[in-house]
Amino acid sequence: MMPHDFAAYLKANPGYHRIIKQIREKYESLGHFGGTIRLDQLSTAEREVLRSLFKKNYLQKSASFSVEKFISAFETTRYQGVDFEAVLSCYFGEKLSWKKAVRSQYADQKSQYFEAMINSFKESPAALWLEDVLINKNNAYSLLNLKYNEDPEYLRRLLTQVCMGLNQCVTEPEKVRLALFASQVTKDPHAFDMNRDGGRLLLYALSAYYKINYPQNAEAQMELLYQAGLIYDEVSNYTICRGIRAFAGDKSHSGWEGFADCSEPLHISLWNIGMIDRVSCVNSRVFVFENPTVFSEIAGVLEDRPGSLICSAGNVKVATLLLLDKIVQGGSEIYYSGDFDPEGLIIADKLKKRYGEKLILWHFNREAYQTIQSKKIISAARLKKLDKIESPELKKLAEAIKKFGYSGYQEMMVDVYLKDIETL
Numbered sequence: 001m002m003p004h005d006f007a008a009y010l011k012a013n014p015g016y017h018r019i020i021k022q023i024r025e026k027y028e029s030l031g032h033f034g035g036t037i038r039l040d041q042l043s044t045a046e047r048e049v050l051r052s053l054f055k056k057n058y059l060q061k062s063a064s065f066s067v068e069k070f071i072s073a074f075e076t077t078r079y080q081g082v083d084f085e086a087v088l089s090c091y092f093g094e095k096l097s098w099k100k101a102v103r104s105q106y107a108d109q110k111s112q113y114f115e116a117m118i119n120s121f122k123e124s125p126a127a128l129w130l131e132d133v134l135i136n137k138n139n140a141y142s143l144l145n146l147k148y149n150e151d152p153e154y155l156r157r158l159l160t161q162v163c164m165g166l167n168q169c170v171t172e173p174e175k176v177r178l179a180l181f182a183s184q185v186t187k188d189p190h191a192f193d194m195n196r197d198g199g200r201l202l203l204y205a206l207s208a209y210y211k212i213n214y215p216q217n218a219e220a221q222m223e224l225l226y227q228a229g230l231i232y233d234e235v236s237n238y239t240i241c242r243g244i245r246a247f248a249g250d251k252s253h254s255g256w257e258g259f260a261d262c263s264e265p266l267h268i269s270l271w272n273i274g275m276i277d278r279v280s281c282v283n284s285r286v287f288v289f290e291n292p293t294v295f296s297e298i299a300g301v302l303e304d305r306p307g308s309l310i311c312s313a314g315n316v317k318v319a320t321l322l323l324l325d326k327i328v329q330g331g332s333e334i335y336y337s338g339d340f341d342p343e344g345l346i347i348a349d350k351l352k353k354r355y356g357e358k359l360i361l362w363h364f365n366r367e368a369y370q371t372i373q374s375k376k377i378i379s380a381a382r383l384k385k386l387d388k389i390e391s392p393e394l395k396k397l398a399e400a401i402k403k404f405g406y407s408g409y410q411e412m413m414v415d416v417y418l419k420d421i422e423t424l
Helices: 003-012 014-030 044-054 067-076 084-092 100-120 125-136 141-150 152-171 178-186 197-209 218-227 254-262 270-274 292-302 318-329 342-358 366-372 380-388 392-404 410-423
Strands: 036-039 063-066 238-242 244-248 266-269 278-281 285-289 309-311 333-337 359-361 373-377 406-408
Touching: 003 014, 003 084, 014 036, 014 044, 014 067, 014 084, 036 067, 044 063, 044 067, 063 067, 067 141, 084 141, 100 125, 100 152, 125 141, 125 152, 125 197, 141 152, 141 197, 152 178, 152 197, 197 218, 218 318, 238 292, 238 318, 244 254, 254 266, 266 270, 266 318, 270 318, 278 318, 285 292, 285 318, 285 410, 292 309, 292 410, 309 318, 318 333, 318 342, 333 342, 333 410, 342 359, 342 380, 342 392, 366 373, 366 392, 366 406, 366 410, 380 392, 392 406
Parallel strands: 285 309, 285 333, 333 359
Antiparallel strands: 036 063, 238 266, 238 309, 244 278, 373 406
């Protein structure tokens, strides 16, 4: 997200006008983002802005809050990481200015501060990350600026922990629970929790190291941590499968084998997946359903007949992705189908980009959609999501859904799915 997009958003809402004006005044006076904003005679638009940002109602006539708190509130939105100084320049259409002597002193102190931090980690991944952030003013730049202005000593301790953590998990990859890892690095098991500054900075550092965008949701955060060998919430993150066998080394896992022999659905957690090396599917293919009802219906009709199934249950969890990874690594193909709506196509698009030719879009096309099209209208806002689809195979389906404007659901395809499973 670019600064001018953020500025345009702020300018479009009158509830931000007095706030942004005061932030500029504080910035030009102090030379950094700090101080307290006070709003008297709150307008309705301002009350709504504050309620949205700080998650509480403002019924009083006035309100006060720190500049740091205001800027930090956007770190959980699509505007996270945007340089707020650049945002203000775009908002007012001119470069911000403050006393030359103050600016020079501030710049020198800040430069020495971060240079010392980089030197303390020399040419490690952590030092390279900090150098890149400060040169390109991207990734965690806005958050680092904010915390530096708020409390440099706090940031020094925090950055030291994050840099040590980054270096350890990427240079010595080893599956370890996040809380245990945090305890080893900081002596605080919660230091890298996702709702704390340390956790957010570690995610910024890892996203830079693996050259991906900062993860926007809990599932993406867990996947990034797992990539670095850090396991977070390994029990409640699970997927459901049927007819899949697992192996630890050359030995068949008796638990998976028992459920496969009985043709019963099995709930698999990150813990379970971490205990196995590979999996096998019937006829080297697995059929993946977004819809739990469809999965249950097909598993029930198959009874004790062979067939490997997975239920992703909507948004794909990390456990599902890791199981699919092992399936592909073992040489099997993925047959995937979901609901014919924007959310269903977005999930399919993500999986297609991840698995390429190994994932077959199974009866997930324009022809199938026109056959089972419902009368449930998709809102214009939801249809707009289809513009994000990138896979060529899904773009034709996306255009058809935009043209007709109706959803289509997997329940109408059960007989077609069953015929394929029994004959392929």
